[in-house]
Amino acid sequence: MQKNLLLKTVIIVAILLIFVYGMLGIPKSFSSEGLKNAMLDRIHLGLDLKGGTHLILQVMVNDAVGAQSDHAIEVMKDELQKAKVAYADIAKVDNQPEKILIKGTPLDASSTVRGIVSDRLQEYDVASGTENSWVLTMKPQVLTDLKDRTLEQSIEAIRQRVDSLGVSEPLIQKNGLGENQILVQLPGVDDPGRVKEIIQSTARLELREALDHGQVYLTEAAAAQAHQGILPPNTVVMPSKPRRGEQEGGFIIVSRIPVVSGTDIRSADPGNKSDTNEPIVNFYLTAAAGKKFATFTAAHSKDSADPSNLAIVLDNKVITAPSINSQISDSGIIEGGFTQESAKDLAMLLRSGALPASLHYLTERTVGPSLGADSIRAGVKAAIAGMAAVLIFMLIYYRGAGINADLALVLNLVILLGFMGFFGAVLTLPGIAGVILTVGMGVDSNVLIFERIREELRNGKAAAAAVDQGFDRAWTTILDTHVTTIVSALILFFVGTGPVSGFGLTLIFGLLANLFTAVFVSRVIFDAVLSRKGRGEALSI
Amino acid sequence: MEFFRNTNIDFLGKKWYFLSFSLVFSVAGILSMLFWHGIPLGVDFRGGTLVYVKFVDAPNTNAIRADLDKAGLHNATIQRYGNPAENEVVIKLDLKETSEADLDKGKYEILTALETNPVQGKQNINNSDRIGFTAVRDALLARDPMHAEPAEYERQARRVLDSRDKEHGGVLRSLDQLKGAIPDSVLDALKQDFYASNYGVKGGDIVGPQVGAQLRKQATLAVLFSLIAMLVYLWFRFELIYGVAAVVAVFHDTLITVGAFSLTNQEITLTVIAAILTLVGYSMNDTIVVFDRIRENVKLMRRESLAEIVNKSINQTLSRTILTSGLTFLTVLSLYLFGGEVLHGFSFALVIGILIGTYSSIAVAAPMLVAYTEWRSKSSGRGAIPLPTPGAKGKVRVKV
Numbered sequence: 001m002q003k004n005l006l007l008k009t010v011i012i013v014a015i016l017l018i019f020v021y022g023m024l025g026i027p028k029s030f031s032s033e034g035l036k037n038a039m040l041d042r043i044h045l046g047l048d049l050k051g052g053t054h055l056i057l058q059v060m061v062n063d064a065v066g067a068q069s070d071h072a073i074e075v076m077k078d079e080l081q082k083a084k085v086a087y088a089d090i091a092k093v094d095n096q097p098e099k100i101l102i103k104g105t106p107l108d109a110s111s112t113v114r115g116i117v118s119d120r121l122q123e124y125d126v127a128s129g130t131e132n133s134w135v136l137t138m139k140p141q142v143l144t145d146l147k148d149r150t151l152e153q154s155i156e157a158i159r160q161r162v163d164s165l166g167v168s169e170p171l172i173q174k175n176g177l178g179e180n181q182i183l184v185q186l187p188g189v190d191d192p193g194r195v196k197e198i199i200q201s202t203a204r205l206e207l208r209e210a211l212d213h214g215q216v217y218l219t220e221a222a223a224a225q226a227h228q229g230i231l232p233p234n235t236v237v238m239p240s241k242p243r244r245g246e247q248e249g250g251f252i253i254v255s256r257i258p259v260v261s262g263t264d265i266r267s268a269d270p271g272n273k274s275d276t277n278e279p280i281v282n283f284y285l286t287a288a289a290g291k292k293f294a295t296f297t298a299a300h301s302k303d304s305a306d307p308s309n310l311a312i313v314l315d316n317k318v319i320t321a322p323s324i325n326s327q328i329s330d331s332g333i334i335e336g337g338f339t340q341e342s343a344k345d346l347a348m349l350l351r352s353g354a355l356p357a358s359l360h361y362l363t364e365r366t367v368g369p370s371l372g373a374d375s376i377r378a379g380v381k382a383a384i385a386g387m388a389a390v391l392i393f394m395l396i397y398y399r400g401a402g403i404n405a406d407l408a409l410v411l412n413l414v415i416l417l418g419f420m421g422f423f424g425a426v427l428t429l430p431g432i433a434g435v436i437l438t439v440g441m442g443v444d445s446n447v448l449i450f451e452r453i454r455e456e457l458r459n460g461k462a463a464a465a466a467v468d469q470g471f472d473r474a475w476t477t478i479l480d481t482h483v484t485t486i487v488s489a490l491i492l493f494f495v496g497t498g499p500v501s502g503f504g505l506t507l508i509f510g511l512l513a514n515l516f517t518a519v520f521v522s523r524v525i526f527d528a529v530l531s532r533k534g535r536g537e538a539l540s541i
Numbered sequence: 542m543e544f545f546r547n548t549n550i551d552f553l554g555k556k557w558y559f560l561s562f563s564l565v566f567s568v569a570g571i572l573s574m575l576f577w578h579g580i581p582l583g584v585d586f587r588g589g590t591l592v593y594v595k596f597v598d599a600p601n602t603n604a605i606r607a608d609l610d611k612a613g614l615h616n617a618t619i620q621r622y623g624n625p626a627e628n629e630v631v632i633k634l635d636l637k638e639t640s641e642a643d644l645d646k647g648k649y650e651i652l653t654a655l656e657t658n659p660v661q662g663k664q665n666i667n668n669s670d671r672i673g674f675t676a677v678r679d680a681l682l683a684r685d686p687m688h689a690e691p692a693e694y695e696r697q698a699r700r701v702l703d704s705r706d707k708e709h710g711g712v713l714r715s716l717d718q719l720k721g722a723i724p725d726s727v728l729d730a731l732k733q734d735f736y737a738s739n740y741g742v743k744g745g746d747i748v749g750p751q752v753g754a755q756l757r758k759q760a761t762l763a764v765l766f767s768l769i770a771m772l773v774y775l776w777f778r779f780e781l782i783y784g785v786a787a788v789v790a791v792f793h794d795t796l797i798t799v800g801a802f803s804l805t806n807q808e809i810t811l812t813v814i815a816a817i818l819t820l821v822g823y824s825m826n827d828t829i830v831v832f833d834r835i836r837e838n839v840k841l842m843r844r845e846s847l848a849e850i851v852n853k854s855i856n857q858t859l860s861r862t863i864l865t866s867g868l869t870f871l872t873v874l875s876l877y878l879f880g881g882e883v884l885h886g887f888s889f890a891l892v893i894g895i896l897i898g899t900y901s902s903i904a905v906a907a908p909m910l911v912a913y914t915e916w917r918s919k920s921s922g923r924g925a926i927p928l929p930t931p932g933a934k935g936k937v938r939v940k941v
Binding site for chain 1: 542543593595623644645669670671672673674675676702705706707710711741742743744745746747748749751752755756759760762763766767770771774775778811812814815816818819821822823825826829830833834837857858860861864865868869871872873874875876878879880881883884887888
């Protein structure tokens with residue numbers, strides 16, 4: 001019996017040490033400040049306590065699908081022209097960017113169209129429609145892959161941007177709640193507004209043809225009026241950034257299909273213009289895009305037969321629309337009222353890769369640094385007050401056995417925090433509430449056992465037998481109550497997100513710890529007490 | 542010390558009182574949900590904009606409303622929260638004024654409307670949304686007031702923000718409050734780029750309609766799944782009717798708690814859902830303790846009727862029930878009193894939930910078990926008591 005007890009005590013102390021290590025690691029100093037820092041090193045605070053930003057973004061994956069279809073339209077037009085097959089119009093179907101409608105082809109065009117699709121546009125299925133029309137639909141597998149890839153690329157681009165800002169421990173992942181959503185958590189960020197802007201800026205740089213020699217119109221209607229109310233085919237009106245010294249921007253007619261788009265950019269860096277020292281951004285194109293750009297600039301340069309301007313479009317806004325002096329191949333500059341700072345930011349964004357699709361914020365939750373500090377103060381205060389009240393009550397109500405319960409409760413808390421340290425779990429405000437609830441459940445187990453022991457003592461059993469029976473009888477109940485609560489906590493952990501999930505995790509750890517402390521540790525203490533007492537002595541309970 | 546000893550209260554005899562008590566509260570809650578306040582959902586579920594603002598002086602809600610009205614925000618709700626001495630206000634906008642395409646427009650408009658005398662070319666140092674470590678450091682680097690290394694300015698910037706956030710609760714009355722924390726030369730440099738407005742942003746939530754709907758669905762599923770999982774577990778450990786009785790009791794608790802939120806017109810947020818799930822677990826816990834005792838007593842008391850056994854079991858566990866509930870109630874009450882604004886709804890749900898959860902295991906689950914058994918024995922003509930056979934399934938014994 002004595003030897004057995006010693007072994008059990010050793011086990012308990014060993015477990016205590018393991019979890020104290022989990023909670024504190026090896027602290028650098030043992031002052032209260034040193035211990036606090038050691039604990040914060042191991043147990044990470046959630047952003048409701050630390051301050052920070054929680055964002056849910058929707059990736060508009062249809063942007064990428066539309067871009068793919070735009071490219072297919074270009075190819076189709078080229079090929080049809082080569083094959084000398086006439087057509088009335090080729091365009092995407094409204095709200096279905098994966099579908100392309102070809103109208104007004106001659107009756108005998110069937111083999112040509114099918115040939116083009118099977119040669120160059122294998123990503124599409126072709127079907128004939130009414131009145132000599134054809135419908136190309138992106139293959140379902142290709143569509144799913146494209147959407148997934150767009151989401152992945154967006155996550156990667158956001159990660160690079162966040163990393164370049166030096167945010168520590170960011171969480172960037174697919175959000176399980178809805179389709180094509182990204183969850184971004186930035187703990188400790190103290191200027192969320194700026195970070196948010198940098199994440200969202202698509203940084204989609206496009207080079208398009210600017211019609212009417214880059215003429216800026218005051219309104220969209222004025223732009224159309226310049227062409228007798230109807231825009232030339234395959235053009236769109238885009239807003240332009242105000243020129244320096246002007247208050248408002250205007251509108252420019254540009255080609256609908258970009259010559260060069262975001263993914264064609266190889267690199268970018270900030271610089272200064274040699275003559276005026278004005279901040280600019282240099283960009284470099286990939287080889288393939290460079291070739292395409294060279295053909296375009298040669299065809300539309302000032303001295304060519306068809307002179308035209310070049311529109312530099314960033315996030316669907318024309319930044320400048322200069323005329324083309326001569327052929328340009330694989331590099332260029334963007335100028336237009338940058339500051340050193342904004343030139344640096346834009347170059348970084350272009351370098352880190354454009355987002356393949358635009359982003360919409362669905363949720364934004366910001367906790368300022370002082371709000372987090374308020375919450376942690378209140379939460380910890382409440383936890384300590386609640387815990388102290390319980391500990392004192394147990395001592396008064398159960399006297400000697402109250403010490404048992406109190407030791408078990410404190411050990412429970414240490415194990416719970418140690419668990420969190422080992423698993424790198426994040427402590428959130430609802431998590432603190434979970435800790436408080438664990439304390440409640442711990443008390444319950446002790447009360448169940450102690451009441452049972454008292455009952456057995458009342459029935460005239462000897463102390464040792466009463467303890468034995470008490471633990472034995474209470475065990476079934478404790479197991480049932482813990483399993484049901486763990487089951488519901490597991491569901492919270494898996495079904496819930498954010499705070500709900502964190503709460504579930506804390507509860508699971510706490511209940512597991514409780515099974516150990518209330519049943520095993522408390523029993524060992526009882527046995528130790530009983531082994532010192534004589535046969536007839538009463539138990540303090 | 543002992544509060545209860547050998548109590549012998551006839552709980553089942555009071556079932557009609559219990560039934561009417563439960564009915565009154567459930568029906569009141571349901572009526573309020575249907576015809577009065579509805580189910581007041583928080584920003585999490587409903588969508589909308591919520592901004593926590595702290596003022597230097599006691600805020601005048603009428604003046605704030607007038608400012609917002611002028612800016613075209615006519616339906617904003619303005620509420621004081623937390624300790625009145627902290628001068629904190631939460632401003633809410635409806636989903637209508639929160640567009641998915643431009644999510645933080647409402648927040649931006651609120652902040653612009655509150656700024657009564659902006660200083661041209663300078664930034665409000667209390668706007669913690671924009672002004673953080675990077676902004677202060679960069680401003681100091683550009684001015685270079687100490688002719689020092691960049692690392693020095695990083696230290697100074699840290700001090701400025703610590704002073705703002707830790708010593709002055711997030712809002713500086715004027716930049717001069719930084720005196721002492723940083724050298725005068727640095728303070729003068731700061732004054733060229735910043736000013737202190739009479740308010741600061743402590744934080745905010747903006748939820749678009751899409752996410753709100755998704756969270757609503759998720760929360761409903763979480764509650765539903767956990768109820769089903771518990772039912773299955775109890776079925777396995779006891780008998781189906783035990784599981785059904787326990788789940789009905791828990792459903793009763795959830796209904797009354799949600800009803801209490803509706804009656805007091807408090808918002809149900811994501812953390813409140815966590816609290817409701819906790820009370821589901823807690824109430825279930827309470828019920829199982831009583832059921833466990835019933836199972837045990839059935840083996841010992843072969844002659845008594847089920848009603849007598851149940852009554853005895855409730856009385857035997859009464860001391861434990863009151864103690865545990867009392868102590869858990871104590872911890873939850875401390876959460877309610879000291880837990881701060883963010884935990885207010887959470888702890889309110891638990892305060893109500895623990896009271897109701899304790900009551901329901903005695904007043905709902907146990908009588909239902911007896912009523913079902915009596916009905917079955919009457920209809921089948923024999924005393925078919927669906928009690929777990931001793932020693933069969935669900936018996937776990939461990940020697941420690």
